[in-house]
Amino acid sequence: MPLPPLVRRACRLVGCLALVAGLAAAGTAAAEPPVAGRPLPPWQPGQLDIHQINTGTGDAALFILPDGTTFLLDAGAVNRTGEREPNYDAPQRPDASLRPGETIVRYLRRFHPDGPEGALDYAMLTHFHGDHMGTLTADAPVSASGAYRLTGITDVGDAVRIRTLLDRDWPAYDYPAPSGGAMMLNYRAFLKWQIENRGLAVERFQPGRSDQIVLRRAADRYPNFEVRNIAANGQVWTGTGTAVRNRFPPGILPIENNCSLAFRLTYGAFTYFNGGDLSGQLSPRDPAWGEMESAVAWVTGPVDAHALNHHGTNDSANAFFLSVLQPRIHILSTYASSQPSPDVMRRMLSERIYPGPRDIFITNSGWPGRREIMVKLFGEPDTAWLLAQIEGAASRQGHVVLRVDPGGDHYRVVVLDDSRWEGNVVSVHGPYQSRGAKTAVTSR
Numbered sequence: 418m419p420l421p422p423l424v425r426r427a428c429r430l431v432g433c434l435a436l437v438a439g440l441a442a443a444g445t446a447a448a449e450p451p452v453a454g455r456p457l458p459p460w461q462p463g464q465l466d467i468h469q470i471n472t473g474t475g476d477a478a479l480f481i482l483p484d485g486t487t488f489l490l491d492a493g494a495v496n497r498t499g500e501r502e503p504n505y506d507a508p509q510r511p512d513a514s515l516r517p518g519e520t521i522v523r524y525l526r527r528f529h530p531d532g533p534e535g536a537l538d539y540a541m542l543t544h545f546h547g548d549h550m551g552t553l554t555a556d557a558p559v560s561a562s563g564a565y566r567l568t569g570i571t572d573v574g575d576a577v578r579i580r581t582l583l584d585r586d587w588p589a590y591d592y593p594a595p596s597g598g599a600m601m602l603n604y605r606a607f608l609k610w611q612i613e614n615r616g617l618a619v620e621r622f623q624p625g626r627s628d629q630i631v632l633r634r635a636a637d638r639y640p641n642f643e644v645r646n647i648a649a650n651g652q653v654w655t656g657t658g659t660a661v662r663n664r665f666p667p668g669i670l671p672i673e674n675n676c677s678l679a680f681r682l683t684y685g686a687f688t689y690f691n692g693g694d695l696s697g698q699l700s701p702r703d704p705a706w707g708e709m710e711s712a713v714a715w716v717t718g719p720v721d722a723h724a725l726n727h728h729g730t731n732d733s734a735n736a737f738f739l740s741v742l743q744p745r746i747h748i749l750s751t752y753a754s755s756q757p758s759p760d761v762m763r764r765m766l767s768e769r770i771y772p773g774p775r776d777i778f779i780t781n782s783g784w785p786g787r788r789e790i791m792v793k794l795f796g797e798p799d800t801a802w803l804l805a806q807i808e809g810a811a812s813r814q815g816h817v818v819l820r821v822d823p824g825g826d827h828y829r830v831v832v833l834d835d836s837r838w839e840g841n842v843v844s845v846h847g848p849y850q851s852r853g854a855k856t857a858v859t860s861r
């Protein structure tokens with residue numbers, strides 16, 4: 418429908434995107450916009466929320482899908498005391514009075530669309546590292562059942578009912594090698610008890626499929642929603658049907674990071690990618706199969722937003738990957754002094770790799786003693802340059818919430834204060850027009 422002349426004139430004055438987004442919002446059940454200094458307005462049916470939760474100890478993301486289906490991706494609670502020098506890793510947020518898993522639970526209870534007692538329809542682990550599932554420390558308490566100890570995902574699943582849990586290696590846990598480590602044995606004891614006592618279903622994440630994470634409540638109302646499984650254990654979707662091909666040669670032992678699962682979420686015109694800790698940038702001596710990002714990029718295609726692979730560590734975000742995905746929004750879920758590296762920041766910012774604007778949102782940036790560690794890692798000039806770029810990021814600290822409007826044509830990025838338990842909105846960015854949306858004029 419052509420715009421009336423007055424609206425066209427107003428478009429020229431105030432910017433068409435903002436105006437049309439406002440009109441679109443007015444045409445739907447008026448969702449309350451987020452405002453700095455106030456609590457985040459509750460999720461509304463039709464919206465898609467992706468919360469990158471910041472505990473300071475690794476990755477955890479809550480997805481509230483358009484029909485209210487809930488999905489937790491990872492529940493990191495890393496503890497590298499003794500492995501890394503003091504101040505290498507970020508301090509816990511908002512503080513260490515709760516375990517990180519308990520902090521995630523508190524966050525879930527605050528934002529779950531069914532209220533504090535709501536269950537998780539899905540939980541999923543990208544791979545088996547402490548910053549994604551919880552390090553098993555000597556002081557981790559035993560659950561009330563006595564069957565397992567509490568850290569990360571077992572902490573969350575002990576407090577919040579999980580209906581279906583997906584990981585990359587259920588049920589054998591023998592790839593790339595049989596795992597008898599204490600952390601995995603504890604995780605498997607947790608699965609066993611939850612299956613037998615709370616009706617948990619566990620599934621192996623299968624690349625190529627688009628029917629493992631689905632809308633559980635009103636799928637017919639949102640036919641333009643899909644989660645496509647892209648990769649796991651080196652098996653990568655080909656882009657045709659559900660067919661996959663193996664990226665790893667037989668007989669090799671891939672690193673855990675490269676076994677990460679990856680998926681693409683689409684909601685109408687909006688697209689999001691997450692690939693756990695996949696590697697993408699190798700030294701010339703490394704074998705080519707160790708580079709997973711390019712293999713997943715060409716079947717993923719352009720996206721609006723992504724969480725940087727491997728927290729933006731130096732082996733992530735290669736030029737080909739970025740040139741294909743062309744993200745408008747980079748979410749850096751960071752917890753260590755090495756994240757992001759100066760070279761990753763250069764690639765993210767480079768308009769020679771892909772043109773156009775892009776905004777960077779970082780969950781953790783500054784903490785006491787970090788700069789000295791950065792200088793040891795990167796040298797003084799690169800540290801100074803990187804800190805200046807971080808200073809210029811759209812946000813440098815806090816939970817990062819992608820809030821996609823009903824239908825998927827527009828979205829905002831909302832940063833929440835992570836220095837207190839019930840933190841308010843710090844800043845609101847957008848609205849952005851989703852990459853796949855038709856032009857503002859014809860979308861009306």
Ligand SMILES: [Zn+2]
Binds near residue numbers: 546
């Ligand atoms: Zn990680």
